[in-house]
Amino acid sequence: MRNLTSKSGSLTPAFFRKEQTAAFLLLFPSILILGVFNIYPAFYSIVLSFFEWNGFSPDIPFVGIENYKTLFTNGVFYNSLLVTIIYSVVVTFGSLIIGLLVAVALDRDIKGKTLYRILYFLPVVTPTVASGVVWKYLFDPTQGIINTMLSYINIQGPAWLNDSAWALFSVSIVGIWKRIGFCMIIYLAALQGVSANLYEAARIDGATEFNILKSIKIPLLSPATLFLTITGFIDSFRIFDLVYVMTNGGPVDETDVLGLMLYRNGFEYFKLGYASSIAVGIFGILLILSFVQWKFTQGGEAY
């Protein structure tokens, strides 16, 4: 219906201009700041990726696509790419699903609701470095609480972060843990927009709790889900500090995510041109992934 209104409205030139002016005014502050502090530096990175620079020397030679050649012929890059993709998929969807369940469970009057919400949100406010350090202790093969608990039920736990087979899984668990509270909040906020009358009507029709979740809540939450999927991929594709603290890419290179590769080259080896080419690489992959998700859901508009 409303499409009809706006379309018929936009036929008159004056109204059309007014809408465009409104859009311009509303967008202006953000675009100005983002232009200067996000878009310009993004181009700076792209340009820098064709140079070789250590950030100190005044000598900055142009090297063409040399950095990209090094990147794409490098086994380290492909290993990191694979690790990052696995990590991102597991963390994005793992946290999304658990976050949704928790949000739905807490979106009602139950005893201790506020307390639960705080407890689930604590990981989000705990600084990443502190979380990483603490989880390292929890995962400790001999003294860690996880293996201690497993030993009560006669299971000999693995060495987690120090075990080639378990390291990436362990890091992903922490990634999910840190993100559940975030997903919960976004879903809780979005659920506030869903009218209560809808459920009531469904219940009167005899729908079960699960049916309501499946046929009413999930479709209505799809803008939030798109938001969480895209930001999930963006955040986890660039993950760095958590892994840096817990494994620094180890045991050998099983958890060596792209963010670590970027950090090492940019901030430890000071190969800024090469680091920029990695940043551009991550950017390109994310752009494609987001575009696919976007097209797939029509920007979350089709719910």
Add this chain to the structure above:
Amino acid sequence: MVRLIRKESITRRITRHVFLSVGAFISILPFLWLITTSLKPPNTLYSAPLLFPTHFHIENYIEAFQAAPFARYSLNSFIMSAGIVLTQTLFSAFAGYAFARIKFKFSNLLFFILLGTMMISNYAIVIPNFLTVNALGWYDTFAALIIPRAASVFAIFLFRQFFLSLPKEIEDAAKIDGCGKIRIFFQIALPLSKPVIVTSALFSFLFAWNDFLWPLIVTDSPQMRTIQLGLSVFQGRYGVRWTLLSAATVLSILPSIVAFLIAQKYFIKGIAGTGLKG
């Protein structure tokens, strides 16, 4: 208000609480460790208990607080965070609304470009941004701490998604009455956006409060340091003073918890839901 929940069976309620409690316990494990460590005398750092405190070495908190001018650092962090929260929330609500509700040329393209800037690693943009701030003469000022982060694609995206899910019918009436988009935004859309405003403000606050690299790069004088820079005095080159670091970290988390407590009040069924048709 309609009561939402029909009487549930006892077993169902218990199951729900068991499920929620186990998850909550796992959630707070690291936090328990932090508190326990923050209350330990340093020489018992490596020994049990690790999760529930038995020592109450409260001196750690006093010593930690005195290790750096934390009162000043906290004040700086508050000023910076307040500036970022206000600007980000307001500007992002504007932009999010424009993207969700106004048809204009290249709207999707523009939004996608903005989304794209989120995908460039923070580490890659630090140097050009430092040079910009320096050229503008903002080095070592609150302007450098606030203005470059006054807009947020993340928040714009959040608002956009929220406005998309608001039923459009409510706005149509106003439109027929001849209200312009900006008036509709202020009079109708914004008042309905409390949950998303607090959500966005909450995350802006957490982002600002926990930021380390940018304040480090653009400030110089001790009078401009923020709390996260202060925490790094315990992470020395030659060893981390865990007990003090934990105490200071626990203290530094408190404002975030308060922010969350304030925000979560708005996630109560009915505030935004009332009056809306599904």
Add this chain to the structure above:
Amino acid sequence: MKKGVVLLLFISLITVLSFAGVNIEFWHYWDGANGDKLEELVETFNEAHPDITIEPIFIPGSSIVTKIQTASLSGRTPALAISDIIKISLIAETGQLVDLKPFIAKDDYNIDDFYEELLVYGQRDNQLVSLPVSSSNLGLFWNKRLFKEAGLDPEKPPKTWEELVEYSEQIKEKTGKIGYELYTQGGEGTTWQWQVFLWGAGGEFLDPVTNYQKAAFNSEAGRKALQFWYDLIHEYEVSSISPWGLFGRGEAAMVMDGSWMVQFFPMQVDFELGAAVFPHPEDGVPATNMGGEQIFVFNKSEEEKQAAWEFIKWFTGKDIQIEWDKATGFIPVKKSVANDDGYVAYIKNTKRLLLPFVESGKYANARPPINEYPEISDIFSKEILKALHDRMSVEEALESAEALVNDILK
């Protein structure tokens, strides 16, 4: 009229006062007790030099190089700063570091008193851009309680690799604990500990003859050192691949760690500690690896440079260095300090744990002073970890590391 004269005099007095003094910033990352001592020393210096004010500014340790980098792009560098020895050559690339040789010549400053291994880091073409101000090195720590429990003499640490294995096996058998804790978490931590084994076996890391432009670790000594690590884990089973920190928790009886831990371990552990020069192979030589900080001056006005030099001269003077080393537990950077009777007596009487590290000073080797070192170190540790994780043989790992490292240096 009279009033006017007084006012004029007053104004000129203020002007003279504000122009007479030179105020310079000094960026450093010394925290805790080290930082407190520095502040105290700087205050003493400022009082003794009314025309100079040094303002120490603490920068978190992991970020000082980044901070210097961005500052150097915008002319916001301090007059004085320190950094880790391994980062000096990179910072020197800015071309903004002042050559200290003219100052040294003018003041007839005795440069030969510094340990030569430390001076290589400041050498750049024909210039000397930094001077050592603190040093630290690696040695053996052992847990006397575990030694006693295992029936070993708690006052007698192993002197050779062979003894290290022998003691470790006895500890494993009697107490079930780890004998020797290896750093298996990768990165520079693994590389620089391994280098001590390499040098102990008589090897070199990069080839000094080619000015460190070629890998030298793929040698007899290199294979011996890596095989020894492998055997500790897989053959004798007295070490394990596990998170760092077993020693501190009393789960491992011996560990290699730095002289700075003399300050930290006693506060953190509940057992009696011993420290010794690190064991070497029976047919090898004692060795250690050196870390530390150097101080340098950025190109500023003549007055500022002169003021910065005055501070360096004062700070690196023998008496101040003795005071500094006593308070911080840093290892002397000057021979005259290490040989000073008062200093040696102080260490023997009140900081016995530090004694082996001061002794190790003469066995110290230095990591190659080249820009590529951090990358080489990471690549190297990753390859040897592949051997420890049984993904490659010892020979293959060293060969693969050699190829990768030479590729970076070419």
